[in-house]
Amino acid sequence: MSRQAERIGRRSQGLLEPGERIGRVVLAQGGISPWWQAVFFVAAVVAIRLVVGSAELAELSGVPWGIATGLIGAVASSAFFSRRVVLLTDRAVVVLEYGRFGPVKPRRVLARLPLGTGIGPLSGLWARTEVAGERLWVHRRWHGDAAAF
Known part of the structure; x- marks a missing residue:
């Protein structure tokens, strides 16, 4: 084992x-x-990036923010x-x-x-x-x- x-x-x-x-x-x-977890991850990144882009919040862009939004999607998928x-x-x-x-x-x-x-x-x-x-x-x-x- x-x-x-x-x-x-x-x-x-x-x-x-x-x-x-x-x-x-x-x-x-x-x-x-489990493949849907990846979909949730990507969907959260894209959705939050669209919100950030439409609000013109440039300080909330970049790799750390992308990782954080992806984690939000991963946590959301845990409900399923x-x-x-x-x-x-x-x-x-x-x-x-x-x-x-x-x-x-x-x-x-x-x-x-x-x-x-x-x-x-x-x-x-x-x-x-x-x-x-x-x-x-x-x-x-x-x-x-x-x-x-």
């Missing part, structure tokens, strides 16, 4: 049954396609997606919810599925799949771990 997966596993341990051991960790995103951790343990496949912002800190168990519940097949940069009745997007970085399910 990678260091990130080990850290997520430690943070998730309190939500698992006593003595339950984690074998694999997969991060996923629910809701809209959810973040999930899918764990393969020695007893079950566990789907956890975690916060929209900040580090991966699981909050609650959404589903406990029987061992053998699959995720996939996965392909592409962002693979679309369904787990526990929810459409999830899994980044390529996690495809290898998801294949173990």
Whole structure:
């Protein structure tokens, strides 16, 4: 397991049954396609640049302002997606919810599925799949771990 997966596993341990051991960790995103995050980012930059340009506020132009407006778009897009951790343990496949912002800190168990519940097949940069009745997007970085399910 990678260091990130080990850290997520430690943070998730309190939500698992006593003595339950984690074998694999997969991060996923629910809701809209991750590609829409890029659209929100660009749309916010363009919209705010148009407002700034029409108001003739030259002091609000430049790279820092462009980055700030893009971040506004990225934060706005977070209203349309959810973040999930899918764990393969020695007893079950566990789907956890975690916060929209900040580090991966699981909050609650959404589903406990029987061992053998699959995720996939996965392909592409962002693979679309369904787990526990929810459409999830899994980044390529996690495809290898998801294949173990």
